[in-house]
Amino acid sequence: MKRRSLPVAAALTATAALLLTACGSGDDKSSDNDKIAGAGQEAETPRESAPASGAPAEDKPDGVDLSLPKDMNLVFDWDKPKDGNEAAAMDDAANYLRAIYRGVDKRTAKDAAVTTYSTGDGLHYAQVQINEWIKGGWTATGTLRHYDATTRSAPNGSSVEVAFCADAGKFYGKEIKTKKVLTTKPSIEDFDYFKIVMVKFPTGKDLWQASKVFVETKAAKCQ
Numbered sequence: 500m501k502r503r504s505l506p507v508a509a510a511l512t513a514t515a516a517l518l519l520t521a522c523g524s525g526d527d528k529s530s531d532n533d534k535i536a537g538a539g540q541e542a543e544t545p546r547e548s549a550p551a552s553g554a555p556a557e558d559k560p561d562g563v564d565l566s567l568p569k570d571m572n573l574v575f576d577w578d579k580p581k582d583g584n585e586a587a588a589m590d591d592a593a594n595y596l597r598a599i600y601r602g603v604d605k606r607t608a609k610d611a612a613v614t615t616y617s618t619g620d621g622l623h624y625a626q627v628q629i630n631e632w633i634k635g636g637w638t639a640t641g642t643l644r645h646y647d648a649t650t651r652s653a654p655n656g657s658s659v660e661v662a663f664c665a666d667a668g669k670f671y672g673k674e675i676k677t678k679k680v681l682t683t684k685p686s687i688e689d690f691d692y693f694k695i696v697m698v699k700f701p702t703g704k705d706l707w708q709a710s711k712v713f714v715e716t717k718a719a720k721c722q
Contacts, residue, residue, distance in 0.1 A: 577648035585650040588659035588697035591707040602629035621709030643670040664721035692718035
C-alpha cells in the first residue's frame with residue numbers, strides 16, 4: 500500500500516472499524532439538507548497544556564506548537580469569509596489538519612496541538628489517523644493542497660461547517676526506516692472532499708475545535 504495522505508473515514512463515528520486508507524474508497528454520508536451535522540455538540544477542554552517550544556510565533560497560534568518539517572508542506576489556498584466566526588473556524592480547521600500531521604511527524608496522537616484543536620469524534624478521528632501512520636512506519640513528505648473552501652454557520656452561532664477539497668497528488672508517504680518515498684501515479688484517489696464541523700470553545704478565546712469529520716474519497720468534483 501502506498502500512503503499519500505491521511506487515511507480517511509466516511510461519516511466517521513466513534514469506531515475505528517470505519518477507517519479507510521488512501522488506497523480505499525468512501526462516500527460522503529453527511530446529510531444533504533441545510534442542517535449542520537453535530538451542530539449541537541459542545542466543545543471540550545483541551546486535555547493537555549501546551550509545552551514550551553522554540554517554534555516561531557506564527558507556528559504557535561493559541562500557544563501550541565504547530566510547526567512541521569520543511570518537507571511536509573500543507574497549503575491552504577482559500578479566501579477567508581467575511582463573518583468573524585466563520586473565519587476563525589476556518590483558521591482552526593486548518594490548524595486541526597496541521598495538528599494531525601504534526602502528530603504523524605512526532606509519532607504521537609497525544610500532542611498538545613491535537614487535543615487543543617479537536618474534541619469528540621474529531622479527536623477520535625485525529626488519533627486513529629495518526630496511529631495508523633505510526634503502525635505502518637510512515638511519515639509524510641511533499642505538498643498537500645486544500646482549496647475551494649466554503650463555510651456555513653449553525654443558527655446558534657456555536658458551530659461552523661468548513662468544507663473543502665484536498666489534492667494529495669504531490670504528497671506521499673515515506674518509510675521511516677528506509678527513508679523511501681512511496682510515490683504514486685496521478686489518479687482520482689488523489690482527491691478528497693472534507694466537511695469538518697467546528698465548535699466554539701466555551702471561553703473568551705477565539706478557539707474552535709473539530710468535532711465531526713466527514714470525507715468523500717475519490718472526489719471527482721475536486722479535480
